Amino acid sequence: MPAATGHEVLAAVLQVRADELQVLLWQRGMDPDRGRWALPGGALGADEDVEESVRRQLAEKVDVRGVTHVEQLGVFSAPHRVPGVRLVATAFLGLVPSDVDPAVPPDTAWHPVDRLPATAFDHAEIVEDARERLRAKLSYTNLGFALAPREFTVSALRDLYVAALGHPVSATNLQRVLTRRGVLAATGETAAPGPAGGRPAAVFRFTERALRVTDASAVLRPPGVRDSAGE
Amino acid sequence: MPAATGHEVLAAVLQVRADELQVLLWQRGMDPDRGRWALPGGALGADEDVEESVRRQLAEKVDVRGVTHVEQLGVFSAPHRVPGVRLVATAFLGLVPSDVDPAVPPDTAWHPVDRLPATAFDHAEIVEDARERLRAKLSYTNLGFALAPREFTVSALRDLYVAALGHPVSATNLQRVLTRRGVLAATGETAAPGPAGGRPAAVFRFTERALRVTDASAVLRPPGVRDSAGE
DNA sequence: CCAAAAGTGTTTAGTGTACACCCATGC
């Protein structure tokens, strides 16, 4: 006999804009928490699971083709996380490549995750979880593909990693590590240098645009199996 | 205006018993799915979040002191995953050290995860997710502490890893890797050899009994920071 | 020629696997 509760889905959609990691929020026009900024989302529909629901709700805010990766973060269920009726939330992380600028409704805006405005309910906590998840997965998976344009230079990619990780990243080592793991591949093209000159940069591409774990640890690996990421 | 739905929590409690990874299940006495085996769990209470709820529900089935680690796996929300009312489930992974044998009610039993009996609803999928989560975390965290007794020999620990991972593990390398990461420490004691003789094994202990990531990859690490696990 | 930006080479450190070998016990 489960108690009747509502269920909503919420999405922390992250994108690197202007060299900062930003999140898409909309400003509530009604109480409770009128004027505060909230994550896009809404009620779970009767004929959908939470994954379908979050994609449907996102489609109402942004051009979904821009969202290259969506994954579940977890459940937020503090009894009074929202005033009034009991409402359990399933939170998601969404990622948008840096070269798209999806049209969004007038009450929505991007905000740097480091300097959030006044947020509604427990949404700041969800944004923090999303940022943590992104940080962790950037280093042991190929998740960078979801933040980067289809083609890019290594220094552009480095800037994305710097914004998302929050600490300096060497372009030299980034290129070498990702290439060795078989995550990056050169297209053979080069990009034109900027106004100050400099050697033209080689253009790279992610070899896959689906999540893959690239840094499986050794204790886990069955004996005799060489790490095959490099092939 | 969220639709009214029920919310339940479910726990896949895993333990290595008789050199096999097993899960605690109870046999349903009522329709639907009468006679099939189900995960322990139940409805989310009005004044608890899902973490509190799963601990409360587990306390009704097993001695909770035996459960050394609980973590959220995710939401299962297919519209008709349970017949009748809409019911969303938050699934958890729980781990019990191999040296405890908690008292359980008569309708519950441990089953090897490789040979599950007929299971209720989507519970087999949850068990599979739990096993996957355990496998992954064993290799890049110190999660072994949650499967092992407080003190143990390396070969006993090896047997736990073999059961959980499902592939051979070298005791030599397991010891070296975990020691180097600062996860294991010798107590100075030795265990008595078996009837067939053999050198007495040194007794080890996990240095921490809380989850810690031990294999942070390098790209993630800020420059100038040495991996400090070994200290 | 110089500054700027990109990319390569090389050194050093660390990690995990494999395997040979030595150690401590029961019989």
Next chain:
DNA sequence: GCATGGGTGTACACTAAACACTTTTGG
């Protein structure tokens, strides 16, 4: 002594960080 199981030493392969150096452009 010998079988048995436990533990160490060592060699090898691979990974990544740091940094010097070269390459290619614009002015």
